[in-house]
Amino acid sequence: MKLTGAQILWECLVREGVTEIFGYPGGAILPAYDAMLDYPIRHTLVRHEQGATHMADGYARASGRVGVAIATSGPGATNMVTGIATAMMDSSPIVCITGQVGSRLIGTDAFQEIDITGITLPVTKHNYLVTSPDEIARTVREAFAIAQSGRPGPVLIDLTKDAQQASCEFDWDGAAPRRSLRPDAPLLSRESLAEAAALIDAAERPVILAGHGVMISGAERALRDFAERAHVPVATTLLGIGGFPASHPLNLGMMGMHGEAWVNVAIQEADLLVACGMRFDDRVTGSLKTYAPRAKKIHIEIDPSEINKNVHADVALVADLRHALERLLPVIANGDRTAWLASIDASRGDSAVRDIQSLPDDGHLYAAHVINDLWRATRGGDTIIVTDVGQHQMWEAQYYHHDEPRSLITSGGLGTMGFAVPAAIGAKRARPDAEVWAIVGDGGFQMTMCELATAVQDGIAIKVAIINNGFLGMVRQWQEFFYERRYAATPLSGPNFVKLAEAFGIRGHAVTARAGVLPAIDDARRRDGPVVIDFRVEQEDTVYPMVPAGAALHAMIRRPGPSLAEGRNPIVETAAD
Ligand SMILES: Cc1cc2nc3c(=O)[nH]c(=O)nc-3n(C[C@H](O)[C@H](O)[C@H](O)COP(=O)(O)OP(=O)(O)OC[C@H]3O[C@@H](n4cnc5c(N)ncnc54)[C@H](O)[C@@H]3O)c2cc1C
Ligand SMILES: Cc1ncc(C[n+]2csc(CCOP(=O)(O)OP(=O)(O)O)c2C)c(N)n1
Ligand SMILES: [Mg+2]
Numbered sequence: 001m002k003l004t005g006a007q008i009l010w011e012c013l014v015r016e017g018v019t020e021i022f023g024y025p026g027g028a029i030l031p032a033y034d035a036m037l038d039y040p041i042r043h044t045l046v047r048h049e050q051g052a053t054h055m056a057d058g059y060a061r062a063s064g065r066v067g068v069a070i071a072t073s074g075p076g077a078t079n080m081v082t083g084i085a086t087a088m089m090d091s092s093p094i095v096c097i098t099g100q101v102g103s104r105l106i107g108t109d110a111f112q113e114i115d116i117t118g119i120t121l122p123v124t125k126h127n128y129l130v131t132s133p134d135e136i137a138r139t140v141r142e143a144f145a146i147a148q149s150g151r152p153g154p155v156l157i158d159l160t161k162d163a164q165q166a167s168c169e170f171d172w173d174g175a176a177p178r179r180s181l182r183p184d185a186p187l188l189s190r191e192s193l194a195e196a197a198a199l200i201d202a203a204e205r206p207v208i209l210a211g212h213g214v215m216i217s218g219a220e221r222a223l224r225d226f227a228e229r230a231h232v233p234v235a236t237t238l239l240g241i242g243g244f245p246a247s248h249p250l251n252l253g254m255m256g257m258h259g260e261a262w263v264n265v266a267i268q269e270a271d272l273l274v275a276c277g278m279r280f281d282d283r284v285t286g287s288l289k290t291y292a293p294r295a296k297k298i299h300i301e302i303d304p305s306e307i308n309k310n311v312h313a314d315v316a317l318v319a320d321l322r323h324a325l326e327r328l329l330p331v332i333a334n335g336d337r338t339a340w341l342a343s344i345d346a347s348r349g350d351s352a353v354r355d356i357q358s359l360p361d362d363g364h365l366y367a368a369h370v371i372n373d374l375w376r377a378t379r380g381g382d383t384i385i386v387t388d389v390g391q392h393q394m395w396e397a398q399y400y401h402h403d404e405p406r407s408l409i410t411s412g413g414l415g416t417m418g419f420a421v422p423a424a425i426g427a428k429r430a431r432p433d434a435e436v437w438a439i440v441g442d443g444g445f446q447m448t449m450c451e452l453a454t455a456v457q458d459g460i461a462i463k464v465a466i467i468n469n470g471f472l473g474m475v476r477q478w479q480e481f482f483y484e485r486r487y488a489a490t491p492l493s494g495p496n497f498v499k500l501a502e503a504f505g506i507r508g509h510a511v512t513a514r515a516g517v518l519p520a521i522d523d524a525r526r527r528d529g530p531v532v533i534d535f536r537v538e539q540e541d542t543v544y545p546m547v548p549a550g551a552a553l554h555a556m557i558r559r560p561g562p563s564l565a566e567g568r569n570p571i572v573e574t575a576a577d
Contacts, residue, residue, distance in 0.1 A: 001170050002167050002169055003170045057426060063406075207232065234250050237281070237412075238254060259545070259547075268554045299311070370467065387440070389416060468497065510533075
């Protein structure tokens with residue numbers, strides 16, 4: 001069957017199971033857009049190509065399938081770079097398609113020519129420049145295989161205009177990927193499993209560190225069986241939240257820079273860490289020199305380059321996490337770590353008295369209240385929370401308790417402001433029956449708020465909770481702690497968000513007191529379309545605890561407790577910032 005390159009593109013995407021695509025047209029990709037109309041694919045027209053990549057990413061993280069974004073050459077392609085890098089840092093499988101000038105014009109500084117494969121080389125798992133229609137089918141098939149296999153990530157396909165326009169024979173079967181792109185057979189030897197089991201059985205104070213890999217490998221059940229059998233508490237990374245139910249008695253909560261105090265102390269006192277699909281990010285470890293000094297480490301990880309990168313592994317299991325845990329389960333003994341769990345529990349009490357939820361209502365609205373109330377209102381339902389980056393992101397991790405996998409979507413590694421609103425749109429496209437909330441700062445919202453128009457045009461019913469503190473709050477917090485409260489460029493104004501919502505043709509609420517939180521949430525949930533709520537919260541609130549960058553994990557700045565309210569804890573900034 002003879003088809004144009006543009007038709008072959010869609011034939012292949014449909015065969016790969018693609019039904020949704022996010023994009024923005026332009027000259028170099030017009031042949032592909034024209035052919036798209038003949039295929040059963042729903043296109044969401046974004047307002048900025050960065051939005052398309054975050055939507056594809058949100059789609060991928062909500063569903064586990066590959067998200068797809070499409071844009072034109074030149075500025076369309078460069079606008080995608082931040083979203084591609086975001087997906088790369090968080091191992092999210094997306095395929096981005098860009099138009100390119102005709103192949104004979106390449107290298108001539110033609111109109112809207114940019115070397116996007118060169119630009120994205122360090123932020124893609126792989127990328128392709130395709131100049132002929134007969135390369136398209138194999139390229140698309142390989143791109144999907146690469147995006148999903150092993151450690152997932154973004155793949156970019158740059159298609160010249162002539163490759164889209166010219167015709168050739170379409171042969172799907174003959175275009176199977178040339179090399180095996182599936183991960184190698186797991187390298188799990190009986191010996192390494194036995195070594196890991198021996199360490200687990202012998203440990204008195206073990207902690208499981210559960211990361212994003214739990215969700216990526218679908219290891220939730222296996223992790224639970226493993227933790228329960230070995231009777232080992234589970235701490236999660238930011239991206240591991242939801243991989244192990246928050247309400248499970250063995251769940252400790254989040255570790256790291258803004259992790260709970262008892263979690264970080266437990267890690268520092270542990271005699272064994274079992275790292276499951278997590279990469280020991282610096283936000284997780286603090287100073288490597290002082291990290292978990294008494295603990296042996298077992299690292300279960302699919303990407304061999306992560307082993308011994310930051311933290312030495314006494315036993316490394318390079319494998320798909322689910323597979324590794326399923327092989328470990330029968331070779332470990334039933335454990336009883338009651339004494340260890342009790343000692344961790346004892347340190348929770350001290351945190352509870354410092355918790356803002358325990359303090360008397362002083363008439364101010366705190367972000368922690370808003371997020372906790374949102375959790376109360378939506379718990380038990382099929383809810384996805386997508387956050388932006390900043391203080392509100394950390395409060396979400398602390399005060400919204402996720403029991404389900406893929407129910408928190410957030411930019412961890414790159415920390416991309418502007419992620420939440422478009423990623424929420426992508427998540428809603430992936431799981432239309434889920435209730436999707438974007439929790440976003442007033443700064444990040446203003447970076448991609450244009451995508452509200454996308455949600456309105458296409459009737460995508462996301463609910464947007466702006467945590468409006470009038471500051472680039474997380475940066476202000478660093479200035480408060482480490483720069484003597486010299487607030488350089490962090491006070492932030494914004495439009496009237498209620499009127500803005502109304503200008504987009506949707507409902508907007510403003511909430512200034514705690515009593516208004518639940519009614520606004522209830523109203524938003526009852527409406528069919530998108531809603532914006534402007535939560536005007538305390539301006540100079542602080543995320544506690546905080547491990548200063550580069551400090552030891554247990555050297556946390558804590559929220560002053562009732563008896564400490566007068567004095568500020570000592571603060572040290574280090575060279576590692
Ligand atoms: C403002 C801010 C503050 C932050 N504070 C914190 C904090 O306090 N605590 C915290 O935890 N994070 C924090 N983060 C996030 C942090 O930067 C990292 O993004 C996060 O810790 C990474 O989590 P991860 O290692 O679980 O996930 P990823 O970075 O996604 O890594 C996943 C790992 O799993 C592996 N993997 C993938 N698939 C499989 C599979 N099938 N089998 C086995 N392994 C697999 C991958 O190869 C990779 O090594 C913060 C981010 C921001 C923006
Ligand atoms: C694109 C981008 N630019 C800058 C930063 C640095 N940064 C991290 S958090 C933050 C402040 C975020 O402010 P806001 O969106 O209002 O959220 P808040 O911290 O106040 O909750 C900034 C500027 C970033 N992460 N991403
Ligand atoms: Mg803010």
